[in-house]
Every structure is written in C-alpha cells, then in structure tokens.
Amino acid sequence: MKKIKDELYGLWTTLVLMNNLDKRLVYLTLATSLLNAANPYILIVGNTALLNAMLNHQFSGAIQIAVTTYLTVIIVGVLAQLLQQAMTVNATRANEMLKIQMHEEWEKVDFATLETKQYYSIMNKSDASFRYSGGVQAFFYQLQTTVQNTLAIITGASLITWMVAYRITAVPHLLGITLVTLAVLLGLELFLSRLYQHLTGKNIKIFSQLMTLEKQMNYFLLQVVNTYSNIKAIKLWQMSDVIQTRYKAVWRKEKTQNQELIHIEYNSQIVSQLISSVAIVAVFTLVVFKMAIHILPISNINTLFAGVVQIAASVSALVAAWQHLAQFQNQIQYVQKVLTSSQPPKQLTPIQYLPTAATNLVLQFDHVSFSYPNRGEVLHDVSFTLPFKGVTALVGENGSGKTTLVKLMLRLYTPTNGVIRLNGINIQQIPLAEYTRIFSVVFQDYEVFDIPVDQNIASDITIDQDKLTKIIQDWGLADWLGHLPHGVKTPIGGFSTENFQPSGGQQQQIAIARAAYRDGQFQILDEPTSSLDPIHELNVFAKIKRLSANKPSLFITHRIGATTLADQVIMLQAGRIVEIGPAKELSQHSAYFRQLWESQAAMYKD
Numbered sequence: 001m002k003k004i005k006d007e008l009y010g011l012w013t014t015l016v017l018m019n020n021l022d023k024r025l026v027y028l029t030l031a032t033s034l035l036n037a038a039n040p041y042i043l044i045v046g047n048t049a050l051l052n053a054m055l056n057h058q059f060s061g062a063i064q065i066a067v068t069t070y071l072t073v074i075i076v077g078v079l080a081q082l083l084q085q086a087m088t089v090n091a092t093r094a095n096e097m098l099k100i101q102m103h104e105e106w107e108k109v110d111f112a113t114l115e116t117k118q119y120y121s122i123m124n125k126s127d128a129s130f131r132y133s134g135g136v137q138a139f140f141y142q143l144q145t146t147v148q149n150t151l152a153i154i155t156g157a158s159l160i161t162w163m164v165a166y167r168i169t170a171v172p173h174l175l176g177i178t179l180v181t182l183a184v185l186l187g188l189e190l191f192l193s194r195l196y197q198h199l200t201g202k203n204i205k206i207f208s209q210l211m212t213l214e215k216q217m218n219y220f221l222l223q224v225v226n227t228y229s230n231i232k233a234i235k236l237w238q239m240s241d242v243i244q245t246r247y248k249a250v251w252r253k254e255k256t257q258n259q260e261l262i263h264i265e266y267n268s269q270i271v272s273q274l275i276s277s278v279a280i281v282a283v284f285t286l287v288v289f290k291m292a293i294h295i296l297p298i299s300n301i302n303t304l305f306a307g308v309v310q311i312a313a314s315v316s317a318l319v320a321a322w323q324h325l326a327q328f329q330n331q332i333q334y335v336q337k338v339l340t341s342s343q344p345p346k347q348l349t350p351i352q353y354l355p356t357a358a359t360n361l362v363l364q365f366d367h368v369s370f371s372y373p374n375r376g377e378v379l380h381d382v383s384f385t386l387p388f389k390g391v392t393a394l395v396g397e398n399g400s401g402k403t404t405l406v407k408l409m410l411r412l413y414t415p416t417n418g419v420i421r422l423n424g425i426n427i428q429q430i431p432l433a434e435y436t437r438i439f440s441v442v443f444q445d446y447e448v449f450d451i452p453v454d455q456n457i458a459s460d461i462t463i464d465q466d467k468l469t470k471i472i473q474d475w476g477l478a479d480w481l482g483h484l485p486h487g488v489k490t491p492i493g494g495f496s497t498e499n500f501q502p503s504g505g506q507q508q509q510i511a512i513a514r515a516a517y518r519d520g521q522f523q524i525l526d527e528p529t530s531s532l533d534p535i536h537e538l539n540v541f542a543k544i545k546r547l548s549a550n551k552p553s554l555f556i557t558h559r560i561g562a563t564t565l566a567d568q569v570i571m572l573q574a575g576r577i578v579e580i581g582p583a584k585e586l587s588q589h590s591a592y593f594r595q596l597w598e599s600q601a602a603m604y605k606d
C-alpha cells in the first residue's frame with residue numbers, strides 16, 4: 001500500500017513540476033485522453049442501438065442512429081488528433097524550458113563552493129536522467145496513455161457491471177451465483193496484482209542499475225580510451241587485456257540487465273493479460289447466461305464483445321504505461337533535486353575578520369578526526385597548535401595522513417569530529433574565498449589546466465605582468481618558456497593547436513610558480529620537489545629557506561634530511577601525531593625520527 005502511495009505522491013510532485021512549466025499541458029492531456037477513451041464507447045453504444053433498431057425492424061431509426069454515431073466518432077477523432085498535436089508541441093517546448101531551468105540552476109553553483117562531490121553527482125544524474133527518461137514529451141505521452149486507458153477500463157467495466165447487475169434477482173439463485181463468481185474473481189485479481197507489483201518494483205530497480213552500468217561504460221569509452229596518459233599506460237604495460245576484460249564484463253552485465261528488463265516487461269504483460277482474461281471469462285459467462293435465459297436483450301452481445309476487447313487492450317497498454325511512468329519518476333527525481341535544493345551546503349554565518357599579518361595567525365587542531373566516505377577513520381583525535389612562523393615540516397610514512405591533514409587545514413574536507421580554529425574562530429565560519437587566500441599551496445597532485453601557462457600561474461584572466469615575469473625568472477621557468485611558440489601565453493594541452501604537453505617537472509614548476517604568484521600569508525608545500533631534478537630541487541629548498549624568513553611555511557616531505565631546514569617537525573604515524581619539536585631535538589630523543597633518518601641515510605652509504 002505504501003509503495004502505491006509513494007508512487008502516487010511521486011506522480012503528483014512531477015505533475016506539479018510539469019504544471020509549473022506549462023499550465024495548459026495537463027488540461028490538454030486530460031482532454032485528449034478523455035476524447036480518445038470515449039470514442040470507442042460511442043461506437044460500441046451506437047452499434048448496440050443500431051443492432052437493436054434493426055432487430056426491431058425500425059430501419060429509418062437505424063439510419064439515423066448510424067449517421068449520428070459515425071459522425072460523432074469522426075468529429076471526436078479529429079478533435080482528439082488536434083489536441084494530441086497541441087500537446088506534443090507544448091510538451092517539446094516545456095522540455096526545453098525544463099532543460100534551461102536545470103542549466104540555470106547549475107550556473108548558480110560556484111565551483112569554488114563544491115566542497116563535496118555529492119551535489120556534482122546530482123548534477124550529473126539530473127543530466128543523464130533527461131536522456132534516460134525521454135523528457136517531458138515521454139512523461140505526457142505515458143500520462144495520456146495511463147489516463148486514457150484507465151478511463152476506458154472504467155467505462156468498459158461499468159457497462160459490463162450494468163449487464164451483470166441487470167435484473168439480477170429475476171430468477172432464483174442468480175444473485176448468489178453472481179456474488180460467488182465475483183468474490184472468487186476478486187481474490188484472484190488481488191493475488192495477480194500483488195505479483196504484478198512485485199514485477200514492477202524489480203523493473204524499476206534494474207532500470208536504476210542500468211544507469212550506473214552506463215556510467216561505468218562511459219568510464220571505459222570516454223575516460224580510459226580518450227586519455228593520453230591512460231593509452232600510454234595501456235600500451236606500455238600491455239594492459240589492454242585486463243582493461244578490455246573489465247569493459248566486457250560491464251557490457252555483459254548491462255546486456256543481461258537489459259534482457260532481464262525485457263523479460264520482466266514481458267512477464268508483466270502476461271500477468272496483466274491473465275488478470276483481465278480471468279475477469280473477462282467470468283463476466284462473459286454470466287452475461288451470456290443471462291442472454292440465454294432471456295433476462296438481457298440479445299443486442300447487448302455487441303456491447304459485451306466490444307467492451308471486453310476494449311478492456312483487454314486497455315489493460316495491456318495501462319500496464320506498460322504505468323511501468324514507464326514509474327521509471328520516469330525514478331529518473332526525474334534528480335532533476336527535481338537540482339531544482340529544489342540547488343544551493344550547495346550553506347556556509348555558516350560569515351565573519352569578516354582576519355589579520356593581515358601572517359605572524360599574528362595561529363591555527364589550532366582541536367581533537368580532529370576524519371574519515372573518507374565508505375572508509376574507516378584515517379586521522380584520529382589530532383590536536384596541535386601551528387603558529388604561522390618559520391618553517392614546519394610534516395613527516396610520516398606513506399598513508400599516515402599528512403595530505404589529508406593539510407586538506408582539512410585548507411577546508412577541502414570538513415572534519416568528521418573536532419574543530420579547526422584560526423585565531424580562535426572555527427575556520428568553517430570564515431568566508432571560503434577569504435580563508436583560502438591566506439595560503440599559497442603546492443600539492444603533490446598539483447593540477448595544471450588546459451589554459452595558457454600565464455593564466456595557470458596567475459589563476460586569473462587579468463595578470464600582473466611584472467609580478468609574473470619576476471616569478472618566472474626567480475623560479476627558473478624562463479629557459480623552457482622562452483622556447484615555446486607563444487612563450488608564457490602558450491596554451492597547454494591537446495585542445496589547442498600548439499598541443500603543448502609540459503613535462504612532469506615543468507608542470508610542478510608551474511604549480512610552484514602559481515603558489516608564489518598567489519603570495520599568500522602562509523605557504524603549504526606537499527612534497528614540492530618530488531618531480532624535480534637535483535639542481536632544481538636544491539634551488540627550491542634554498543628558496544623556501546630564504547622566503548621563510550618573512551613567509552612562514554609548512555612542507556610535507558619524505559626526505560628526512562630536508563627537515564633540518566625546519567624550525568619545527570610534526571611527525572605522523574597511522575593517523576596520529578607522535579612527535580612535535582625541532583629536528584635537532586627529535587634526532588636526539590625520538591626513536592621514530594632516528595629510524596626514518598637512518599633508513600634514508602643507509603641509501604647513501606657504500
């Protein structure tokens with residue numbers, strides 16, 4: 001019962017959404033359905049009257065009935081066609097309007113506020129749902145089929161009920177026979193309709209799974225085969241077999257699911273035919289019996305036959321339309337989500353306060369824990385105070401949580417527990433743009449975009465040329481940039497005609513230059529030299545050291561020797577802080593620090 005209620009409620013919300021797009025559409029659909037449903041019955045009733053007149057030898061009356069009936073059928077049919085056309089045109093327009101509304105909502109989303117992937121995922125699904133559901137046109141077509149066939153069934157059933165009930169007490173036991181037949185019939189119908197409901201539920205579930213499978217197929221077809229680095233890895237490591245096997249497995253699954261979907265639709269049709277056939281045979285027998293014993297005029301045989309055929313056809317059409325409507329509901333909910341909750345998670349009340357001098361800033365982790373979605377905790381109850389002073393090194397084994405800690409610091413993630421404060425203020429309360437402006441960051445997984453090199457460095461369209469030139473000189477990019485066709489204005493990537501693909505080291509240099517250009521109050525460097533050759537690496541470390549006199553910084557490094565540059569070292573192990581202090585002190589007192597130091601030193605001994 002709840003399922004039916006949910007489905008009807010879903011249908012109602014979609015109707016409200018569609019009605020807001022175009023007020024005429026619902027009326028047009030109802031009117032078209034009504035005319036289409038009525039027309040066959042006008043013919044049935046007219047023909048029965050015609051038959052009756054002829055059996056009674058009233059030939060002039062018969063001609064009148066025939067003319068009236070067929071003229072009405074033609075007029076109603078033409079009118080229904082016209083309304084249907086109007087409905088299609090309006091639905092197409094409404095579909096475009098809905099698409100525009102959805103895209104307008106997307107445009108409102110500031111990419112900078114996309115702190116989680118959730119909203120982006122809804123955006124994606126809402127886009128896909130348009131393709132899968134067939135859009136507004138499909139909805140109204142299915143709605144029309146549903147209403148039209150429901151009306152047809154109700155009318156046909158009413159006619160037959162009238163025949164079943166007609167003079168039911170005329171002969172002894174007829175009432176009893178009729179009631180028993182109807183009771184058995186009802187029980188059977190209830191059973192079959194439950195079975196049908198079960199099949200419909202399964203059908204919707206498979207339809208949703210198909211959407212996920214389609215996404216996986218797209219991953220292989222669009223992302224893997226279309227990305228240079230992936231193709232390179234596939235060729236180099238001869239991975240085509242393993243990748244293709246995965247792809248084929250997804251494809252096979254999609255194929256099987258599709259077959260199952262067809263199978264279920266087929267079974268649903270059989271169930272629905274069974275439901276109607278059982279009913280038809282029972283009432284048919286009753287009515288014919290009444291005609292045989294002359295309770296009902298023989299001319300009604302026409303109404304009976306035509307009504308029964310009409311009901312049988314309508315039940316099949318209704319079943320298919322209802323299943324498609326349910327699938328549509330399932331898809332359109334993502335569009336509804338975008339339209340109703342399009343704003344990404346709200347920020348807390350912004351506080352317009354941040355000191356401009358880095359030396360006055362203190363960041364504090366207060367019992368902070370963090371878990372990635374669908375994963376256990378990776379940072380556990382971390383507490384420490386980080387004054388924005390000098391150089392701090394963050395060290396620890398692979399996977400100990402260094403990058404995660406920095407991402408929390410930068411508000412790329414939000415702690416699962418605990419609070420991070422900047423000068424006592426919960427960082428979540430500071431406007432995001434104002435907060436991130438404090439930091440100049442170079443990540444291990446730095447991103448270089450397919451836009452010109454200068455815009456990559458300035459992170460902006462308007463560029464301070466003097467500042468840019470100085471940074472290019474200072475950070476050693478001038479040499480190779482000088483050899484590019486348009487120098488620093490050369491676009492990066494395969495989308496441009498230059499097709500400039502910077503090397504790994506050059507990309508890292510761009511990322512470092514971007515951080516230098518930002519000139520934030522605090523530098524964060526996540527393994528800033530991992531792709532650099534030894535000469536560039538030495539330069540960068542020397543520069544960090546020089547700059548940190550007036551620009552405090554935090555850097556993550558695996559080179560334990562580099563911690564001698566730092567004023568303080570924070571050591572992480574399996575998501576917990578195990579040591580904090582100056583490198584010199586740790587080298588004397590910390591067994592963990594010494595273990596890391598010695599294992600690296602061993603590599604340089606002969």
Ligand SMILES: Nc1ncnc2c1ncn2[C@@H]1O[C@H](COP(=O)(O)OP(=O)(O)OP(=O)(O)O)[C@@H](O)[C@H]1O
Pocket residue numbers: 372373375378396397398399400401402403404405
């Ligand atoms: N996006 C993510 N989703 C799920 N788990 C993640 C994600 N990013 C990192 N992890 C997991 O969190 C843990 C900490 O990862 P993190 O990248 O912070 O470590 P790290 O100390 O920076 O490692 P490394 O020195 O190798 O760069 C690891 O176990 C990692 O597998």
